[in-house]
Amino acid sequence: MAYGNGRSYGDVCLNPDGVLWTTKGLDHFIAFDDETGVLECEAGLLLRDIQQTLVPRGWMLPVTPGTQLITIGGAIANDVHGKNHHVMGSFGDHVLALRLLRTNGEVIECGPTEKADWFAATVGGMGLTGLIAQARIQLRKIAGPWLETENIPYTNLDAFFKLADGSEAAWEHTVSWIDCMSRGEGRGIFMRGNHVAAQEGPQLKQGKKTVPMVPPISLVNRATLKPFNFAYYHFQALKSGKSRIHYEPFFYPLDNLLEWNRIYGPRGFYQYQSVVPRPVGQDAVRAMLQEIARSGEGSFLGVLKTFGSRKPIGMMSFTQPGVTLALDFPNHGERTHVLFARLDAIVRDAGGRIYAAKDARMPRDLFESGYPRLSDFLQYRDRGISSAMSRRLMGS
Numbered sequence: 362m363a364y365g366n367g368r369s370y371g372d373v374c375l376n377p378d379g380v381l382w383t384t385k386g387l388d389h390f391i392a393f394d395d396e397t398g399v400l401e402c403e404a405g406l407l408l409r410d411i412q413q414t415l416v417p418r419g420w421m422l423p424v425t426p427g428t429q430l431i432t433i434g435g436a437i438a439n440d441v442h443g444k445n446h447h448v449m450g451s452f453g454d455h456v457l458a459l460r461l462l463r464t465n466g467e468v469i470e471c472g473p474t475e476k477a478d479w480f481a482a483t484v485g486g487m488g489l490t491g492l493i494a495q496a497r498i499q500l501r502k503i504a505g506p507w508l509e510t511e512n513i514p515y516t517n518l519d520a521f522f523k524l525a526d527g528s529e530a531a532w533e534h535t536v537s538w539i540d541c542m543s544r545g546e547g548r549g550i551f552m553r554g555n556h557v558a559a560q561e562g563p564q565l566k567q568g569k570k571t572v573p574m575v576p577p578i579s580l581v582n583r584a585t586l587k588p589f590n591f592a593y594y595h596f597q598a599l600k601s602g603k604s605r606i607h608y609e610p611f612f613y614p615l616d617n618l619l620e621w622n623r624i625y626g627p628r629g630f631y632q633y634q635s636v637v638p639r640p641v642g643q644d645a646v647r648a649m650l651q652e653i654a655r656s657g658e659g660s661f662l663g664v665l666k667t668f669g670s671r672k673p674i675g676m677m678s679f680t681q682p683g684v685t686l687a688l689d690f691p692n693h694g695e696r697t698h699v700l701f702a703r704l705d706a707i708v709r710d711a712g713g714r715i716y717a718a719k720d721a722r723m724p725r726d727l728f729e730s731g732y733p734r735l736s737d738f739l740q741y742r743d744r745g746i747s748s749a750m751s752r753r754l755m756g757s
């Protein structure tokens with residue numbers, strides 16, 4: 362199966378005992394139209410290289426996730442989302458066409474109106490319909506690289522939902538860091554931002570830091586989590602207010618700390634990202650935070666965000682109208698899995714789903730209930746392709 366830049370957290374990009382096709386060499390720009398903002402490129406091109414080339418020319422990708430170190434193929438195959446889902450939808454909403462290579466030698470050109478069924482299966486199709494070789498993408502016009510942003514501390518979930526609802530009309534980017542160690546109350550820092558036409562702003566700091574080695578045990582543990590989250594909340598609350606920020610630190614805060622995953626030690630970590638429908642969203646998020654507090658497990662990285670009402674193009678896309686919670690947990694074996702089983706029960710009861718790009722362990726029944734178009738999707742699978750994830754959740 363195709364391997365982009367391996368930035369998925371689980372086994373969606375892995376194929377133990379099988380072949381991986383690295384797409385690193387498929388990294389060419391093919392054409393760009395400065396008038397319309399339509400980019401044609403190969404699928405192994407990194408989002409970073411697109412942004413660094415085209416932002417100075419006044420164009421940007423309309424949707425990007427929390428890292429730009431991913432490929433176009435990976436962005437389409439997981440139909441990734443960003444902080445502006447309520448305005449722009451997900452990555453696939455901006456793909457005009459793609460070229461799919463199948464292991465039987467077929468080449469399928471598809472898009473939202475041409476062979477739309479193949480397009481809907483491939484966007485969010487986790488690399489299982491074939492190899493995406495090229496894509497045509499509609500970029501969005503920007504006046505410059507800066508955003509006007511505002512950080513607002515909040516002390517409970519009610520306040521979060523008021524801020525999220527109240528920001529949707531006027532703010533393109535909204536997201537929040539949530540302190541999952543705050544006993545189910547859900548205090549956090551709400552962040553919102555808009556692109557600005559300013560000609561001046563802070564320049565990018567040069568140089569990246571690297572976590573130099575894998576420590577023998579996870580640095581994220583019971584002793585460090587609570588004080589870290591407490592300190593982070595209060596530090597960010599002190600810095601709250603408006604500021605002008607370059608797009609790179611705003612969108613991709615982790616890209617400046619290379620090998621950050623090493624802090625979790627040799628056993629690594631899991632991310633647990635779910636989305637639940639909005640009417641039951643607040644109760645479900647509260648219940649998840651309470652389970653986490655009860656379990657004694659915890660996370661540095663808690664992200665809470667509302668998705669807009671736009672339905673995704675892909676049959677297997679993750680986004681759906683509702684609220685999404687993403688948390689990184691150090692891998693403590695059985696203890697962590699017991700917590701995940703409790704979180705799964707909440708997501709299942711709420712009619713939600715887990716994000717396959719971030720998953721390595723969801724039970725099959727939750728996958729099947731969360732993705733009701735699975736049986737349609739299976740008709741488009743490339744029989745020559747499978748992954749650890751497809752074998753775990755689809756049986757082949």
Ligand SMILES: Cc1cc2nc3c(=O)[nH]c(=O)nc-3n(C[C@H](O)[C@H](O)[C@H](O)COP(=O)(O)OP(=O)(O)OC[C@H]3O[C@@H](n4cnc5c(N)ncnc54)[C@H](O)[C@@H]3O)c2cc1C
Pocket residue numbers: 362363364365366367368369370373374384404405425426427428430431432433434435436438439440441442443487488489491492493494615718719
């Ligand atoms: C710090 C960080 C923050 C993140 N934030 C977000 C976020 O905000 N929102 C979000 O949605 N995701 C987020 N992610 C997840 C990430 O965006 C996705 O997992 C993305 O798909 C990874 O792309 P990749 O190029 O590394 O692909 P890989 O991880 O290598 O592969 C992902 C899938 O794409 C398939 N694939 C890759 N290339 C092709 C191709 N050419 N043809 C067919 N299939 C292909 C693979 O087979 C696999 O199924 C984040 C990840 C990190 C590390």
